[in-house]
Each structure stands twice: as structure tokens, then as C-alpha cells.
Amino acid sequence: xxIQLDHQFREQxxxxxxxxxxxFFHDELAQLPNRSGPLHWHPEFEIATSQDAILAFQVGxxxxxxQPGDSIFINANVPxxxxxxxxxxxxxxxxxxxDAALAAAGNSIVNRQYIQPIKTCDSLPYVHFRxxxxxxxxxxxxxxxxxAELSGRGPCYEMRVQRSLNSxxxxxxxxxxxxxxxxxSRIQMSTQIRIQQMLSYLYDHYxxxxxxxxxxxxxxxxxxxxxxxxQAYMGCSPVEALIQYxxxxxxxxxxxxxxxxxEICLACGFHSVNYFSRQFRRYYGxxxxxxxxxxx
Numbered sequence: 001x002x003i004q005l006d007h008q009f010r011e012q013x014x015x016x017x018x019x020x021x022x023x024f025f026h027d028e029l030a031q032l033p034n035r036s037g038p039l040h041w042h043p044e045f046e047i048a049t050s051q052d053a054i055l056a057f058q059v060g061x062x063x064x065x066x067q068p069g070d071s072i073f074i075n076a077n078v079p080x081x082x083x084x085x086x087x088x089x090x091x092x093x094x095x096x097x098x099d100a101a102l103a104a105a106g107n108s109i110v111n112r113q114y115i116q117p118i119k120t121c122d123s124l125p126y127v128h129f130r131x132x133x134x135x136x137x138x139x140x141x142x143x144x145x146x147x148a149e150l151s152g153r154g155p156c157y158e159m160r161v162q163r164s165l166n167s168x169x170x171x172x173x174x175x176x177x178x179x180x181x182x183x184x185s186r187i188q189m190s191t192q193i194r195i196q197q198m199l200s201y202l203y204d205h206y207x208x209x210x211x212x213x214x215x216x217x218x219x220x221x222x223x224x225x226x227x228x229x230x231q232a233y234m235g236c237s238p239v240e241a242l243i244q245y246x247x248x249x250x251x252x253x254x255x256x257x258x259x260x261x262x263e264i265c266l267a268c269g270f271h272s273v274n275y276f277s278r279q280f281r282r283y284y285g286x287x288x289x290x291x292x293x294x295x296x
Contacts, residue, residue, distance in 0.1 A: 020158050021099035024150035027092050033251040033284055033291070035084035035091075038244070039199065039234065045119075046074040047143060047168075048095035053087025060125040060192060061233060062182050069131030071143050073172070075118065076100070078125040079196060079233075094147045103165050114173040122189065123181040127172065142167045194219040195233045198226060199241070206246050207269045212238055246270065247283050254291040261288055 021044070029035045039058065048057075050066035057064045057072055059080045066072060074080050084091055100119060104110035118124060129136045129143075142164040149157040149164075172179070184192075201218030202210070215238045216226035230238045250268040253259060262273055270276035280288045 020102070022102055022150070022161065023097045024147065025095050025097070026151075027090065028095075029082070029084055029093050030090035031252075031255070033248060037082045038248055039079050039081040039195075041077055041079045041196065042097060043076050044097045044099050045076055046080075046095060046097045047146075048072055048074070048082070048093055049143060049147075051092045051094065052089075053091035054085045055091060055093065056083045056085050057081070057126075060182065060184070061188060062125060064126060064128055066128075067131065069140075071129040071140065073127040073129070073168070075121070075125050079192065079199075080126075096146060096150065098165070102162060103169050114169060117176065118169070118172055122184055124179060125182055127179055139168055139171055191229050191232055194221060194226075194229050198229070198238065202238070202242055202245060206242060206249065207267055209269070209271075210242070215242070242269075243279060244283065247280055250276070250280065250288070251284070251291050254288055255293045264288075 028037070048055075048066075049071040050068050052068050054068070055066040057066060057074075057080060059072070059074055060078050064072060065085075082093070100106075100111065100115050104115050129139050131140065145164045146161050149160045197219040198215050202215055205214070212223050212226065216223045219226065219229075221229070226238050230236060230241055234241055236244070246268040250264050250270075253264045253267065257264070259267065261276075265271075265273050265276040268276075270279075277288055280286075280291075284291065
């Protein structure tokens, strides 16, 4: 069975139209510090495309490199993050996040027979569609069609988007047995569940005075086991992950709000402006003031 958690999923995607549950994003990397986004997950599927640059995705514990023109399908509930490796400008990286119901109603045979086997396959956290592969030509065309329709929103665009999505799922269903798998051990699955539990706590309480024991308790494990999980999954300690998320949040506040440096410092869980400034410079290579949007 796929990973299902009782707590709130981290990324709550608010679709423009609840009756047509798909969201189209563009130019997000330009808004992210260091062109890098934090580990997150959501109960919807996601498809993203590298347009001009080389992008590095972490999907579960796998690391996937997207060359320009490549696309990736990310399964529901799987933690993932993005980082741009090369390119002089932020890659536009068009991407969509959509509910399975858009492809087939939950009680339909189409959903049961074709969508759910994909959604519940632990060994299929992602599918990499490489540019230039003849077998993927139809998929690339369908993805481009979806992006174009969601950008233009012309008459009957919903029907064309749904048709293209169904063609993608038809490909996945027809090739389901031969799609490359990521074999995941029970230990790795357990680590992923614990990471999601601890990150949920960390993301909810980052502004508070939390300690390593608090993060570990969110997954009902010891502090040493929490450290092992974070090192195995994210390559850093729980405390370092907390600091990084606080800094990412502070960066967004510096860009989007008119709060003072002290207000942002305190709102993000730092107790000292000097310490906050040192950490910010260490992580981003500049002073917090340099991240300010002009006029803020």
C-alpha cells in the first residue's frame, strides 16, 4: 500500500476551480532562494518540465536529473524537492499539480483499474520522460498541450486538458509493468514515513522554540534515530533542516513583506538578529538586506 499519513499533508494546493482540480505553475524557481525548493509532498500528482536548464529532483530517496526538454511525473504523497543545477537564468519549469479525480471519478472502473494501481505503487515514486526518446514523443506533446491550454484557457480548454491527461495515464497503464521501478525496502519506507511526520511537525512549529527531542517525538523515535533518518533522507541533521526551513521562510518574508528585520527574525524562530544574519549569510552568501524586494 502507498504511504498515507493521518496528519495534514505539507503542501496544501489551492486549485483555482474546485470543480476542475488542476493548478498550473510557472517561473516558481525565480521566487525560490538559490533556485531551490524545500522537501514537500501533496496528495495530488505532479508533472514538471525542464525548459532550458538542468534541474535536480529528489523524489523519495531517489535523485533524478532533468535535462532541458525532460519531464517528470511525480506520484501522489511522495516527498520531493527541486534544485536548479545549471543555467544563467531561473528555468521557467512549467508544472501542474492535479487530483486523480480529474482523470477518472473515484468510483469508476477507470479509476480502479488504471489510476489506483499507479497511485498505490510504492516502487513507482516517479516516471522520467526523457526528451528525444521516441516512445515518449506522445507524452511530451500531451504535456505541452496541457501547459498551453492552461495558459490560454480558451473555449473548452478543460476538455482538451482532460483528454491530454488521459492520454498520459493511458501510456502509464499500458507500460505499467515495464516502467522502471525503485525498489524500496521496509526500512526505507519506514524512514520516509518518519521523515514526513517529523517535517510536518517542523514546518508547523518552526517559529517556536523547538528542540531535537521535540522533532524526534513527532515520529515517536529517539533523537539518535531521528538523526539517522534525516541523514539518510536529506543528508543533514534535524536541527540543520530546521534552520534551513526557517531561513527559507525568512527569505520569502524579506521579499514579500514590509516587516522589520527583527520582526522577521522572531517570526521565524530566531532569537538574535546577529545569529540570524550570520546563518542567512552562510546559507545564501549575502546579508538579509540584499534579499529585500526594492520598496519593501
